[in-house]
């Protein structure tokens with residue numbers, strides 16, 4: 001079901017009604033781009049040389065009570081008994097979830113049309129009608145299956161799968177709990193007013209439009225969330241002495257009549273993060289450090305202790321973290337860096353001095369502890385890279401780690417390389433050009449980094465292979481293979 005939309009020309013009237021002031025700016029569609037709407041200056045503005053004259057630099061002011069964040073939703077719930085019941089029943093365990101629940105209810109009310117029977121009306125009930133349509137939001141959780149396939153072999157493949165699983169769990173819980181409350185069952189489910197795709201959409205909306213306010217924290221601010229990203233940007237947001245959210249022109253920066261007003265969504269965000277969060281990649285201003293994670297392939301170790309190792313490490317899907325220092329130059333093995341703390345624990349066995357014990361606590365609970373060379377090291381489970389340094393076989397352990405990480409990266413590279421040819425054919429039917437282009441840029445960038453890390457790992461394996469103990473181990477393994 002679609003949410004009714006309001007033409008963007010009506011935004012000024014909605015803003016006036018809610019005491020938002022645009023100071024010589026207005027929201028318009030940005031032509032010849034896939035940006036959607038943006039904020040445009042209606043006049044020439046010479047950037048003041050100093051920060052003193054705050055009011056002349058102000059482009060937009062939004063009252064504090066329109067800011068949407070978990071605290072604001074809790075305030076709203078104080079006035080609206082039925083929503084409060086829903087919140088208490090669902091018991092969202094993450095603050096973000098509280099906001100999504102609020103937006104889901106506003107969506108259902110907007111679709112129903114007559115919301116008078118359903119509690120306290122809220123400006124967001126109208127504002128959500130100015131938000132992009134689901135088909136216009138290019139955040140990858142909303143890409144179709146063929147588009148998502150393009151991200152196979154990139155760091156976003158497993159991140160997206162995990163995210164969709166989490167969203168599914170959340171939505172199922174909302175559905176299960178709210179259908180047990182008659183008024184919410186009627187509004188949300190009786191006429192299938194909302195569905196899973198709405199939950200994915202609202203998550204994408206909040207992720208791509210929330211800003212980190214200095215005092216109020218992560219929040220969505222109506223109208224300010226119409227401002228697009230640029231690097232360098234010509235404006236920034238802040239909270240003033242009256243608790244209002246203000247958009248300010250940078251000192252010393254001019255903005256011409258008709259020019260777009262922009263902010264910076266985060267100078268340190270990697271390409272993958274930009275695509276995941278906002279659905280676009282701006283290759284003209286990539287951050288100095290590119291960082292991303294890949295899952296470590298646990299099957300490689302064929303280890304019966306895997307579950308115990310994961311439990312003491314405290315992660316279910318440990319990652320290999322990769323970094324590339326873009327400012328230092330082209331992508332080469334000496335400018336890339338890898339980390340995988342779990343692999344150092346994963347590569348150890350009982351014969352290396354690793355032991356798991358369960359302790360009975362005074363309250364009857366049992367606790368899993370890990371020992372290494374006779375010492376309890378549970379609190380240092382993430383630091384086996386250091387713990388192995390005193391061991392006679394440290395070079396062998398490092399060799400195992402390098403081989404395991406190289407194997408995992410090779411699996412990803414194989415997936416990426418398998419699709420290399422298809423990029424030259426352009427997007428397949430049903431794949432949007434913007435998604436195709438973003439996926440191609442991300443894939444190629446990460447492929448080059450993966451190749452450089454793999455080269456580095458090969459060099460590290462070669463160096464470790466010169467170690468006497470490692471050579472002996474390799475000869476033994478080779479002997480065992482030949483005798484099989």
Ligand SMILES: C[S@@+](CC[C@H](N)C(=O)[O-])C[C@H]1O[C@@H](n2cnc3c(N)ncnc32)[C@H](O)[C@@H]1O
Nearest residue numbers: 035036037208209225226227228229278279280
């Ligand atoms: C905070 S909203 C900005 C308002 C949005 N353009 C709209 O029409 O509602 C963020 C979204 O705007 C788009 N966007 C912002 N900056 C962009 C840029 N530099 N290039 C392409 N899209 C951009 C992306 O779709 C992003 O998810």
